[in-house]
Amino acid sequence: MTDTQPDTQPDTQPARELVVLLDEEGRAVGTADKATVHHAETPLHLAFSCYLFDGEGRVLVTQRATDKATFPGVWTNSCCGHPGPGEALDEAVRRRVRQELGTTVTDLRLVLPRFRYRAEQAGVVENEICPVYVGTAEGPVTADPTEVGAAGWESWSDFRAAVLDGSREVSVWCRAQVEQLPEDPLAATAAPEADLPPAARPPSAGGADD
Template identity: 70%
Template structure:
């Protein structure tokens, strides 16, 4: 099943600020998201979320074609950046609500220490990016924000994972690296301890 975006809201988007990190994952400052991504992007805090339904399918989304970073790339359900002082779980729920128009259940931290660096068209992502899973009981409830998501589709996790690992499915750099570390049974993935998060992300 493929989902298409709904109309964009006329409400202005507030300025987003990201948390800058040192090599040990401690906060060392903040920066406007609009200016943080460039050819020499500083290390900063982010998150990824994999959304599953009751049939064990995973939501795969295509980033909007006009996004400055990695436009048009297929990837996991949702990515984002926590605001300064915002808990990671709160940030994940906020971003899923903004991009996909839904509330999720069973939000679970699964890869607390994931980190990556990737480049496309001269723009670099450089993030400590803890990974979560969450459940959506009604896959038809999605309401995509076209400013963020160009398309979305539900796919069986097993076949999606196999194709990514085999290199026959093109996805974002971070999604490929995360799939390498995620378990075969994504819906049954054990929750990881919050103590393993970067210091700036711990409660």
């Protein structure tokens, strides 16, 4: 009888990135592979947006890389992403900021806990409940070119005014968020986590559900 040796070959398959699917009340109803979830009939899922500011009160505005599957080349807010199943939303923001922008975020605050939008470009739909955070970038920004085509710091008041009067082209979600954000986001009081959709609430705030 021949002994069978364990397979010592390294697993070269990349880990799948899962997104949390939601019902109309914001409750988790399952997961889906991020690589396949965005299409003409994208199901409602959980996401986040973040606006990063520097020590001078300027906001970081980014352009999505031109080879991204959704909304390539569009200028938008500092960072967007999706929490993984069971991942706290604020920790997902910090993780994504590190991955995408190479910096860390401090004074992270929830400002729009129930923001929701649907948008379409070139037949691909975004359909998200997307709580919005603001924070301060700690350290230089070194953006991942596979995610970010360009980035720059801009006066928040000038950026906000241009978005609101329509002279600045930005993503559908960024425009809607700027319309709802306070005039001075850095001075805004943090919204309670209990106001998040059920799937995103930490246990201490009465969530999250699976």
